[in-house]
Amino acid sequence: MTDLLGQTSLREATTEELWAVTTEIGVIPAVISPVDELWAPAGPSGRPPTRTTLPVRPGPGTPPPAQRPIGKISRNDLLTLFGAMLSSLCITLLIFGRFTPLSGRLGFVVVWFVMFLVIYALLVSIVDNRPAVVDRVMATLLTAATTIAGVAVLSVILNTFWRGRSALAKWNFYAQDMSAAGPLDPIGVGGISHAIVGTLIIIGLSMIFSVPLALVCAVYLTETRGRITELVRSVVTAMTALPSIVAGLFIFATWVLILGQQRSGLAAAFAVSIMMLPIIIRSADVVLRLVPGNLREASAALGAPQYRTVWHVVLPTARPGLATSVILGVARGIGETAPVLLVSGITGTMNTNLLENPMMSLPLATFQFVRTPVEAQQARGFATAAVLMILVLILFAMARVLGGRQAGQLSKRQRRKATGRSLHDMERIEAADHDRYVSAVDMAAAASSSPTPYPPPPPSPPSAGSSS
Amino acid sequence: MSVTLLPERTETESPIEARELATRRGIGDRVFFRGAGASGFVVLAIMGAVGVFLTWEAVQALSASGFSFITTSEWLPDASGAGFGIAAVMPFTVLIAFIAVAVATPIAIGTALFITEVSPTWLRSSLISMVDLMAAVPSVVYGLWGAFLLQNQVVGLSRWLNTWFGWFPLFSVSGADPNSPLSSATVYTASSFIAGIVVAMMVMPIQCSVMREVFSQVPIGEREGAFALGSTRWGMISVVSLPFGRGGMIGGTMLGLGRALGETIAVVLIISPRFDFTIHALEAGSNSVSSLIALRYSEATGFELSALMAAGLVLFAITLVVNFIASYFVARSRSGAGSEA
Numbered sequence: 001m002t003d004l005l006g007q008t009s010l011r012e013a014t015t016e017e018l019w020a021v022t023t024e025i026g027v028i029p030a031v032i033s034p035v036d037e038l039w040a041p042a043g044p045s046g047r048p049p050t051r052t053t054l055p056v057r058p059g060p061g062t063p064p065p066a067q068r069p070i071g072k073i074s075r076n077d078l079l080t081l082f083g084a085m086l087s088s089l090c091i092t093l094l095i096f097g098r099f100t101p102l103s104g105r106l107g108f109v110v111v112w113f114v115m116f117l118v119i120y121a122l123l124v125s126i127v128d129n130r131p132a133v134v135d136r137v138m139a140t141l142l143t144a145a146t147t148i149a150g151v152a153v154l155s156v157i158l159n160t161f162w163r164g165r166s167a168l169a170k171w172n173f174y175a176q177d178m179s180a181a182g183p184l185d186p187i188g189v190g191g192i193s194h195a196i197v198g199t200l201i202i203i204g205l206s207m208i209f210s211v212p213l214a215l216v217c218a219v220y221l222t223e224t225r226g227r228i229t230e231l232v233r234s235v236v237t238a239m240t241a242l243p244s245i246v247a248g249l250f251i252f253a254t255w256v257l258i259l260g261q262q263r264s265g266l267a268a269a270f271a272v273s274i275m276m277l278p279i280i281i282r283s284a285d286v287v288l289r290l291v292p293g294n295l296r297e298a299s300a301a302l303g304a305p306q307y308r309t310v311w312h313v314v315l316p317t318a319r320p321g322l323a324t325s326v327i328l329g330v331a332r333g334i335g336e337t338a339p340v341l342l343v344s345g346i347t348g349t350m351n352t353n354l355l356e357n358p359m360m361s362l363p364l365a366t367f368q369f370v371r372t373p374v375e376a377q378q379a380r381g382f383a384t385a386a387v388l389m390i391l392v393l394i395l396f397a398m399a400r401v402l403g404g405r406q407a408g409q410l411s412k413r414q415r416r417k418a419t420g421r422s423l424h425d426m427e428r429i430e431a432a433d434h435d436r437y438v439s440a441v442d443m444a445a446a447a448s449s450s451p452t453p454y455p456p457p458p459p460s461p462p463s464a465g466s467s468s
Numbered sequence: 469m470s471v472t473l474l475p476e477r478t479e480t481e482s483p484i485e486a487r488e489l490a491t492r493r494g495i496g497d498r499v500f501f502r503g504a505g506a507s508g509f510v511v512l513a514i515m516g517a518v519g520v521f522l523t524w525e526a527v528q529a530l531s532a533s534g535f536s537f538i539t540t541s542e543w544l545p546d547a548s549g550a551g552f553g554i555a556a557v558m559p560f561t562v563l564i565a566f567i568a569v570a571v572a573t574p575i576a577i578g579t580a581l582f583i584t585e586v587s588p589t590w591l592r593s594s595l596i597s598m599v600d601l602m603a604a605v606p607s608v609v610y611g612l613w614g615a616f617l618l619q620n621q622v623v624g625l626s627r628w629l630n631t632w633f634g635w636f637p638l639f640s641v642s643g644a645d646p647n648s649p650l651s652s653a654t655v656y657t658a659s660s661f662i663a664g665i666v667v668a669m670m671v672m673p674i675q676c677s678v679m680r681e682v683f684s685q686v687p688i689g690e691r692e693g694a695f696a697l698g699s700t701r702w703g704m705i706s707v708v709s710l711p712f713g714r715g716g717m718i719g720g721t722m723l724g725l726g727r728a729l730g731e732t733i734a735v736v737l738i739i740s741p742r743f744d745f746t747i748h749a750l751e752a753g754s755n756s757v758s759s760l761i762a763l764r765y766s767e768a769t770g771f772e773l774s775a776l777m778a779a780g781l782v783l784f785a786i787t788l789v790v791n792f793i794a795s796y797f798v799a800r801s802r803s804g805a806g807s808e809a
Contacts, residue, residue, distance in 0.1 A: 104624045135700035142586050145578020146595065149676075152669050153602045156613045163616065217511055220504035232508040234799065235515050238791035241674070241723055242518075243730020244607075245758040246787075249780040250518040252765075253525040257773075274514060281511070286681070305493070307500035328600060335606020338732040338762055363608040367733060370612060385609045392604050400597055440473060 080123045088115035113144065160389055164382030173383060178348035183372045192384050194350040195365035198265060199391070201352065202344075202361055203334050205269035210276045210333075211326055217277075218284035219310055222291075233285070239278035247274045248339030256343065263345050265359030271339030280329035287321030288314060320402045327399040331392050337363040362388040518784065526778035529771060537778065542743045543760065545775040552775050554757065554782060556745040560660060561756040561783070564735065565728035567664025567749060568671050572728075573721050575668075576675035583676075584683040585705055596680070603673035611737035614666030619657055619738070622665060626656040626750045641751045658740040660754040666738060667731045671724035678723060678798065682716025683709055719798030726791040730783060732758035757783040 058065075092112040117137060125133045166187060167173050173191040181190025221233055251271040255261050291314050299309040315322070345358035346368050362384055369381030493501070529545065530537060533552065540553025583595045626641075633639040641655055686709050694704040710717075735756050741763065742753035761776050768776055 106621050106625055107628070131700045131703055135702040138702040138705070139586055142578045142582040145575045146582040146587075148575055149579050149602065149672060150598060153598060153605065155617065156605055156609060156669075159613050159617045160609055213507055213510060216504055216507040220508045223504065224501065228505075228508065230799070232511060234792065234795045235512055237723070237795035237798065238726075238788060239511075239515055241726035241730065241787060241791045241794075243732070243758055243780075243783055243787055245730065245732045245761050246518065246522070246780050246784045249761065249777060250521055253521045253777060254517070257525060258521070274518075277511065277514070305497045305500075307496050310500070328604060331604035335604070335608065337606065337608045338758065341733075341762060342765060363606050363733070366608045366612070367737070370615075370737070382612065385606075385612055388606055389609060392606065393601075396597070396601055396604060399600075 076127070080120065084116055084120035084123055088112055088119050091115050091119075116140075157389060157393075160382055160385045164379060164384070164386040167379045167383035168386055173380070174387075177350045179350070181348075183374055183377050185376065187376050187379055190380075192362070192365055192380070192387065194348070195360040195362045195384065196387065197350060197352065198344075198359040199334060199361045199388075201354070202265055202269045202272060202340065202359065203330060205266065205354070206273040206276055206333050207326075207330060209269065210273035210280060210329070214277050214280035214329070215284060215322065215326075217281050218288055219314075221281070221285045222288040222314075223306065223310060236278045236281045236285075240282055242275070242278070244271075244275055244336050245338040245342070247271045248342035250274070251339065251343045262356050263343055263358060264353075264355050265344055265351070266354045268340045268344035268359060268361065271343050272333045272336050275336050275339065276329040276333040279332050280325055283325035283328055284322055287318050287325055290321070291317045323402045324399045327395050327402070331395045331399075334391060334395070335363050335388060337361075337367055340364045341367070362391070519781075519788075522777055522781040522784060525774055526781045527774075529774035529778045532771075533775075533778075541745065543764070543775075545772040554779055556743045557755050557757050557760050557779065558782065559745045560754050561729055561758075563747070563749060564660050564664045564667060564731075564754065564756055565725055567661060568667035568728040568731075569721060569725050571665055571668035572672040572675060572724055576672045576679060576720065576724070577717065579672070580676045580679035580683055581705060581709070583680055584686075585701060585709065599673045599676050599680070602669070603677065605670075607670055607731065607734045608737070610666055610670050611734035613669075614662060614734060615737045618666065619662055622662050623653045623656045626659065626661060627653075630656070630750055637747050638749050640748050642746075642748060655752055656750055658738060658752050658754070660739070660749045660751075663735050663738045663754055663756075664749070666734050667728050670731060670734065671728045674727055675720040675724040678720030679713065679717055682713040682720075682798075686712045715797045715800055719794045719796075722790055722794030722797065726787045726794060729787050729790065730758055731756075732762050735759045736762050 089112060092108060092115050095111060096108055117140060120140065121133050121137050124136045128136075161168070170187055170191075172188065174196070175193055176189070176191035177194035178190045178192070179194075217232070217236070221229055221236075248271050251267050251274070252263075255267045255270065256263055261267065295313050295317060296309055299313045300306075304312070340361045341364055344361070344364070346364065347358040347360050351357050351359050366381050366384040366388065369377045369384060372378070529552075533540075537553045539555050540551065541556040542551060542553075543557070544551040579595075579599065583592060583599075587595055629639045630641045634641070690708045690712070691704055694708050699707065735754075736759040739754040739756070739759065740752065741755050741759065743755065757779050761780055765773065765776055
């Protein structure tokens with residue numbers, strides 16, 4: 001056998017020949033050679049043969065194997081799942097009703113879940129091996145974790161709306177403030193108009209303070225690199241978990257104690273913007289880093305300075321994501337209670353003066369209402385929290401609509417606008433090209449022959465507007 | 469007559485030399501970088517100012533109390549400086565934070581892995597919004613939920629834990645008799661445990677979003693390599709995703725810890741304050757630095773205000789240290805901020 005690969009196929013080579021080849025090139029045959037005569041007692045080099053599993057090749061007449069369905073839930077999986085669910089439910093019902101004096105909804109759910117895990121693992125282990133069992137059990141645990149989170153957030157929202165429903169249904173709740181209503185008055189009197197107005201003023205001011213600074217800082221973090229950038233990024237990350245009460249204390253120490261100003265809505269806005277700043281910076285930083293690098297490079301290759309790249313390429317590309325990060329920051333800022341409590345204070349009357357007297361906000365009103373153990377006040381508290389949740393949910397829906405798209409993906413309207421812009425650019429460039437060509441022709445003509453001081457009038461411009 | 473415009477050539481070409489490469493920024497760019505740098509500086513300055521001014525205001529109380537600020541349990545500040553300290557408040561804060569993190573971290577890891585690895589694609593973005601929404605729910609709303617809804621559910625769990633695991637100090641409750649059918653539920657309410665669970669719900673989304681970000685950056689080649697070698701989904705997660713995301717998981721957990729330490733209003737709504745520290749987490753009554761500040765500042769004047777500032781300063785310092793360690797882990801991990809997306 002001189003040239004094995006060239007002349008005879010591997011299937012036809014004898015075992016000794018194969019061993020010779022493989023020891024020459026230093027590999028152990030794994031999947032080659034026909035099955036029947038493979039295992040000689042020892043190779044020519046004295047190496048003991050290694051046992052490997054060999055695939056059985058289909059003969060020429062066999063049909064191609066059917067494609068296995070992947071990524072689809074098979075009937076067996078589904079039946080296993082439901083069977084485990086049903087039998088664990090029955091066992092749990094037995095345990096709770098008959099065998100033991102256990103009680104309580106929480107305990108029931110926990111026992112049911114544990115029973116389900118055990119039975120499910122058992123059922124899977126009938127048909128599958130251990131890694132598959134572990135895989136199913138872990139997937140169930142991950143699903144359970146997500147379910148817990150979902151149930152928690154749902155119950156938080158529903159609980160708030162349900163307990164506040166009596167006050168939410170009264171019109172005076174939105175139109176009046178609490179200046180005429182005492183804690184013992186029924187919910188037909190008094191409302192939270194002062195807190196709604198205060199919240200809007202405080203959050204509006206905070207946005208004015210924090211949004212521009214946060215966006216510039218996020219651009220700084222993405223456009224430059226170096227040790228200072230890393231330091232700023234670490235500080236921002238650390239600030240996202242700054243205790244809100246500390247932000248309140250800081251503004252209290254500087255604005256009220258050192259500068260001698262009154263506690264007011266403006267001070268509350270300062271404290272809230274300190275809380276919003278790192279949240280917006282961090283999420284905007286993530287969004288800006290997702291802008292594709294080739295867009296930046298294309299802009300740089302066309303000779304744009306970096307600030308124009310940022311202004312015309314990076315920011316427009318990331319616009320929906322940036323809007324989302326701002327909205328998320330606002331949603332966090334709108335619910336801050338502790339700083340407003342510290343630097344603005346509690347009041348029952350409408351106050352639109354930024355610089356003087358306490359200004360109420362919705363979370364603070366909630367806090368104040370529910371601390372009074374009177375039914376009407378507690379209903380007011382929950383209803384205030386529900387109004388706050390409505391504001392947060394509206395902001396959230398906005399963020400979802402805007403942020404549903406990845407950076408660089410345009411809506412239909414935006415795409416039409418972009419197409420229009422580039423068409424316009426093309427016309428402009430073509431017109432400029434034409435002008436340049438015409439003037440070059442003229443100059444050449446003037447240089448070569450014409451003694452007249454002025455060139456002849458240029459030919460008529462192209463149909464598209466030639467002004468640049 | 470046609471004219472082509474050709475570059476002029478000199479007769480003798482000089483040999484090509486390497487061009488010097490240097491960035492000369494235009495005036496616009498220089499202004500841009502200065503401005504951007506200034507914004508970064510402002511952020512640093514705010515953070516620095518928080519520390520400086522809190523210290524400035526706290527000096528009066530700290531110099532009066534000295535070392536006893538750390539060893540005294542009760543909080544009765546007067547100018548003599550002896551009767552107040554954080555020996556009870558601070559351990560309570562840490563206890564609540566640790567309970568919160570212990571409850572939240574498994575849920576956060578599970579949710580993050582579910583979103584990145586298990587959930588069908590159509591559900592993914594809704595789940596991400598759900599976690600973001602959890603982060604945006606105001607803490608006062610969580611507080612209401614904890615005090616009015618969760619507390620009734622958890623009391624049973626507390627009683628059960630106390631009955632069966634009461635030998636463990638964390639779960640023992642002084643004054644509770646699990647065998648007496650007449651025992652009142654009030655010994656289990658307003659405890660560190662319930663406050664911890666509520667704070668856990670607020671901490672979870674922060675941890676989850678950090679972890680999700682990390683898990684979504686797992687290199688596709690390594691994931692598919694694991695699958696190609698015949699791994700199950702959990703096999704892939706345990707061999708590729710978890711080791712890759714370890715830094716992010718540690719960092720996210722600690723960021724959550726930092727947030728849990730500073731949580732104010734939800735804790736105020738749930739606990740009933742007490743000034744003798746107990747490790748019995750299920751027992752009624754607890755405290756935290758931030759709730760102390762929120763409850764006491766309104767009647768505080770002069771010296772007590774300074775004492776509260778000192779407590780706030782300690783809280784600030786501790787959260788800062790925790791958060792810096794956290795962001796160090798996030799940034800240092802293979803998947804951290806340094807790696808370009």
